Amino acid sequence: DSKNERIAGLQQSVADSNASVARLERNLDTLGAEIERLQSLSRPELIDLMQAGIEMDVLFRTDEDVLTDTTGDRLAQLAGTLSSMPDIHIQLDGFADERGAADYNQALSERRVQFIRDQLVAAGIHPERINTSAHGESAAQDESSDSYALERRVSVKLFLDNTPSLASN
Known part of the structure; x- marks a missing residue:
């Protein structure tokens, strides 16, 4: 039973990590778009x-x-x-x-x-x-x-x- 709990914990950890990666990728995309926008505005x-x-x-x-x-x-x-x-x-x-x-x-x-x-x-x-x-x-x-x-x-x-x-x- 402790094996199943450990597997469930690891699966949750992987899911949390995947969600964090997706959130960071969205942030990077947003920052990249903002940088391009600011560069075009400044020049x-x-x-x-x-x-x-x-x-x-x-x-x-x-x-x-x-x-x-x-x-x-x-x-x-x-x-x-x-x-x-x-x-x-x-x-x-x-x-x-x-x-x-x-x-x-x-x-x-x-x-x-x-x-x-x-x-x-x-x-x-x-x-x-x-x-x-x-x-x-x-x-x-x-x-x-x-x-x-x-x-x-x-x-x-x-x-x-x-x-x-x-x-x-």
Whole structure:
């Protein structure tokens, strides 16, 4: 009879433990939802800005597809920050100025985009977060060296991916 009482006591203890686990899981879910709500409330301007996208240009020297040390350092800092923000995606668009052969400029813009992409991936950004496109020549506003310099670039656009995820079965 004491065996049955002991079994009944253990069963009650298991039932109490299961109830506690269920209650803790509900609390965790509630806390997680509250954290997400507070984060979105505390940064509405940032969220609006990221949904619209932030764009900047990384400039290259004539006929080059790598960056100077200082620009490379700034890119590494940006990549380090972005690696801890997995909801931000990156669009890279590469260009060359209009001087030179079109096929050469296309290949040069591809190498520039690939260089930036490789730097971001090396800094910890998952490759699936990065989209790339190389456009080749971009017409300068005039034929000054300053105008040409602004066309030798990779445009970097940061944005929130609002694509709804599909639940997997």
